[in-house]
Amino acid sequence: MTAVARQRPTRPTAKTGRGEGGLIDLVLRFRELGILGALIVLVAVTTAINPRFLSAQGVEDIFLNASILALLAVGQTLVVVTRNIDLSVGSVVGLVAFVVGDAVSGTQHGVLFAVALGVAIGAACGLVNGLLVSLCGVPALVVTLGTLYVIQGLNHYIAHGEQISAAEVPDAILKLGNGDLAGVPYLPLISVAVMLAVGCYLRSYPSGREFYAIGSSPEAARLAGVPIRRRVLTAYLASGALAGLAGTLWLARFGTVVADPARGWELDVVAAVVVGGVAIVGGVGTVYGAALGALLITTIGSVLVVLKINPFWQEAVVGLLLLLAISADRLVALRLARVLRKRNVRHG
Amino acid sequence: MNTSAPPTPPRLALVNVSKAFGAVQALRGVTIELYAGEVHALAGENGAGKSTVVKTFAGVHRPDSGEVRLDGEPVVFNGPADAQAAGVAVIYQEPTLFPDLSVAENIFMGRQPRTSLGRIDRKAMHAAAADLFARLGVALDPRQPARGLSIADQQVVEIAKAISRDAKVLIMDEPTAALTGQEVARLFAVTRTLQQAGCAILFISHRLEEIFELCQRVTTLRDGTWVGTEPLDGLTADDLVQRMVGRELEELYPKQEVAPGPVALKVSRLTREGVFTDVSFQVRRGEIVALAGLVGAGRSEVARAIFGVDRWDAGEVEVDGTRLPPASPTAAMAAGLAFVPEDRRQQGLVMDMSIERNIGLTQLRSLRRASGPGPLISRRVERDRARDWALRLQLKFSRLSDAVGVLSGGNQQKVVLAKWLATEPSVLIVDEPTRGIDVGTKAEVHRLLSELAARNMAVLMISSDLPEVLGMADRVLVMHEGRLVAEIPRAEATEESVMAAATGRRVGKEAA
Incomplete structure (x- = not known):
């Protein structure tokens, strides 16, 4: 190797890195910072109009509401970075909330049992999705749209028009949803813990990086010997399990559960993830961004209530936000491509 | 052995x-x-x-x-x-x-250096990548994304x-x-x-x-x-x-001598920022002009811009004296341009669709007119036209309703050619017309291109296959890093002169 080592670098120009590398880094950080900025502006403006918005109760409500959505967004991120999607999470949350509620009603079962059962049911649903997508090669959109309806139907069949009443649910479980640790409610603590764990896994572990590799270029991942099927299966398993956990927390928070309570949430989750900067075509994005996206969407819901705007507007606002986020992405991508194109020419 | x-x-x-x-x-x-x-x-x-x-x-x-x-x-x-x-x-x-991942991650995917906790040791990874680049004598930043x-x-x-x-x-x-x-x-x-x-x-x-x-x-x-x-x-x-x-090379490149006619395609100072710069050339009727150069020199990009797939930033394109609006393949087709793209699987054909449908895709309007009054396309008209072209190009197929995906590469290429020739273009742009097809079909494609030129069509051929360039072209244009660097007439085109220009050595000009 010495012969090579002695060769002088032939193109020292390539190392303009810092300036442009810094720019690229900034562009990639742009999303998280952008959401944070939007969040701050939103809160500031709303508080200026109605100071009670930032009351302890108001803030706690937002965090409680955002927790479950953020949990789902974290799971969804795992799936979306591999260039797939999981639309069944809303149905899974509903099924788990109902079935776990049914199982613990009138018993003295504890938190551990409820969480274990919920996660197990969710993981089972995720396993079905994952097997169909990774082994059978059916497009994820179709598979999870199918399981969305199947699980929904199952939930209605099991519920049979009944509902779970909070009075029947053991206190220990309800306490999980409404209690706190040193003043901080359990729910956001759980979500943050999960977010940090998954975020660290995706960033710092070799198998975590493979999720991004698969989404960035499936063909290159195949040629690099990345175990694509196993990773995609894992992503669905995790998304299902987290949806199961979210279902249990739903039960713990509300106590009273009707059949299919989280109907339509899958779209909120996907919106949160995309707004949070996870590219819908995979390869890019973090769970932190996704969780921030969930917080932003939830906050908008509360803001509309505080500002006494017809709640029907909420969906329109979320939709607008989504379009804005995607347009911003597109603009940034074009800008970036231009910068890189020019740089290429300079370096020949 | x-x-x-x-x-x-x-x-x-x-x-x-x-x-x-x-x-x-x-x-x-x-x-x-x-x-x-x-x-x-x-x-x-x-x-x-x-x-x-x-x-x-x-x-x-x-x-x-x-x-x-x-x-x-x-x-x-x-x-x-x-x-x-x-x-x-x-x-x-x-x-x-992986375009979204850093250069260092691309190198070490699946084998990243780890800390004692099993986490990726980014510092060590970047240092190792920098070390590799030093050994290779290049100054790449391990942190930059592979995209670009x-x-x-x-x-x-x-x-x-x-x-x-x-x-x-x-x-x-x-x-x-x-x-x-x-x-x-x-x-x-x-x-x-x-x-x-x-x-x-x-x-x-x-x-x-x-x-x-x-x-x-x-x-x-x-x-x-x-x-x-x-x-x-x-x-x-x-x-x-x-x-x-x-076999003898002559047989593979049956180029007929043709006296060139009027200018059919005129490209003036065409520029797409960061991709190609100031590209000007003309193609006359009856001529085959090859666009040579290394992969990434910007040849396909020029072709795509001429046909209106990509936007251009400056310059103009004329077909038979008509100026083309930028970024409009529809206008380009109406003016008489046809473009056989490089990647027939992704860009040239709809792989799951039948042979006849693929061929008919470029002429849906004229097929409708030929089908009689009313807005519908007659399948019979579509099939007749497809059969006509299949015979003319000696396509090997069992039924016209078969998906093109089942054909061999050479026959797929013939379908792409049929699809565009059926529009009766005055200028044909072919990008890597014989990539990945067998020698027999290759000779047929070459004969076809030669015949088309003889019948007064202007042909612009992009090819990385040097013998093909030398065997088929009346003139060779060479691109290097987004610029047109040489124009070499058939008599003076050799592997050496073309490669010299393509790799940026200026020997080509001296030889000319």
Whole structure:
């Protein structure tokens, strides 16, 4: 190797890195910072109009509401970075909330049992999705749209028009949803813990990086010997399990559960993830961004209530936000491509 | 089989391997043995089966019959991971990087240096990548994303990846196609070091002089069959071409002499920022003009811009005296342009659709008019027109309603040509018209292009296949790094003059 080592670098120009590398880094950080900025502006403006918005109760409500959505967004991120999607999470949350509620009603079962059962049911649903997508090669959109309806139907069949009443649910479980640790409610603590764990896994572990590799270029991942099927299966398993956990927390928070309570949430989750900067075509994005996206969407819901705007507007606002986020992405991508194109020419 | 082989078993070998894709027999009984400390060349024309050999070594394809042997023992690679575990590193023709990940991550995917906690040690990873780049003599930033790297830099990343694996076997599928002379010299230095370290290397290149410079033995393939394996010592370039082509060159390039007519396509100072700059040329009726250059020189991009697929930033395009609006393929087609793209699977054809539908796709309006009054297209009219073109191009098919996906590469290319010729264009742009098709069909495509020119069509042909460029073109335009650097008339066009211009050496002009 010495012969090579002695060769002088032939193109020292390539190392303009810092300036442009810094720019690229900034562009990639742009999303998280952008959401944070939007969040701050939103809160500031709303508080200026109605100071009670930032009351302890108001803030706690937002965090409680955002927790479950953020949990789902974290799971969804795992799936979306591999260039797939999981639309069944809303149905899974509903099924788990109902079935776990049914199982613990009138018993003295504890938190551990409820969480274990919920996660197990969710993981089972995720396993079905994952097997169909990774082994059978059916497009994820179709598979999870199918399981969305199947699980929904199952939930209605099991519920049979009944509902779970909070009075029947053991206190220990309800306490999980409404209690706190040193003043901080359990729910956001759980979500943050999960977010940090998954975020660290995706960033710092070799198998975590493979999720991004698969989404960035499936063909290159195949040629690099990345175990694509196993990773995609894992992503669905995790998304299902987290949806199961979210279902249990739903039960713990509300106590009273009707059949299919989280109907339509899958779209909120996907919106949160995309707004949070996870590219819908995979390869890019973090769970932190996704969780921030969930917080932003939830906050908008509360803001509309505080500002006494017809709640029907909420969906329109979320939709607008989504379009804005995607347009911003597109603009940034074009800008970036231009910068890189020019740089290429300079370096020949 | 040969006398120069060392007595130890080959590091990696294909023994009597056959492989078919659908109806296309890609390899028939091919044997190649790669020995430690030797650089082995694989020669053959486009479509001879070289890439299939590469992918069989890489574990991407499994042989239908025959076997892969590692150190003399039969092995089965169930996927690229197995081959990598066995010490096989592959540098593909088209770099296969993860655009969203950093350069360092691309190199170390799956083998990242770890801390004691099992987490990726980013600092160590970046340092290791920087070290590799230093050894290769390039100054790339390990932190930058792979998106936006030039092809040459992407190639460097691939090489760094292979070196970091301590590969026992290194397979390089046309690694020099996009490199400048200096970069090639650097690559060769690295390759020789690996060779001395006992690595077995398979090297593929279209540039014969590179084969002679770097390799010790050569295996030649023709139409998927093994022609021979022999030492390069005592062999001439002509011998090698003879083995690859297996027939006289003239027959493969049946170019008719035509007196050029009026200018049909006029491109003036066309620029797309960062892609190509200030490109001007004309193509007359009856002429075949080749656009040569290395991969990534911007040839396809110019063609795409002319046809209106991509936007251009400055300049203008005229077809038969009519100025084309930018970025409108519809207007380009109406003006008489036809564009046969480089990638027929992705861009040229709808693979699941039938032959007749694919051919009819470019002329839905005229098919409707031909179908009589009313807004509907008659299937009979569509089928008649498709059959007419299928016969004219000697397409081999069983039924016109078959999906084009089942046809061989050469026949698929004929369908793309039929689809565009049916629009009766005055200017035909073909991008790599014979890439990956068999020699027989290749000659047919060449004859067709020659006939079209003789019948007063203007043909602009982009090709990376130098013999094809030299054999077919009346004039050769050469691009280098987004600029048109040379225009060489047929009489003066040689491999040397074209390559010199394409790699940025100015020898071409002096020769002219």
